[in-house]
Amino acid sequence: MIVGLSIFVMLCSVLLILLVLLHKGKGGGLSDLFGGGVTSSLGGSSVVERNLDRLTIVTALMWIVCVVGLGLLISRGA
Structure with a gap:
């Protein structure tokens, strides 16, 4: 369960970075x-x-929900 959620968090992180970079810039910057x-x-x-x-x-x-859930799973398992 923890491994699957960790992989999902990583995929969400990469997707979130790509989506933020796709936004139209307000003037200069990465876009x-x-x-x-x-x-x-x-x-x-x-x-x-x-x-x-x-x-x-x-x-x-x-991403936020998965990070909180992953933190709860890890804290209960330790």
Whole structure:
């Protein structure tokens, strides 16, 4: 159980990093490294940005719940 939850936390962590890097930058920063400075019709869409926000929030909440659960499992097992 602990090993499976640990793997899920690692996968959520990588996914969360990728989702944060996909967000449109407010000016300079990491998003410009991946073409964030170039405006495109799809990237400027508010629907796409809103869905990316929702996906990032859901992933972050899953990560938090899994980290707390993993901490509880480890503390009870020790």
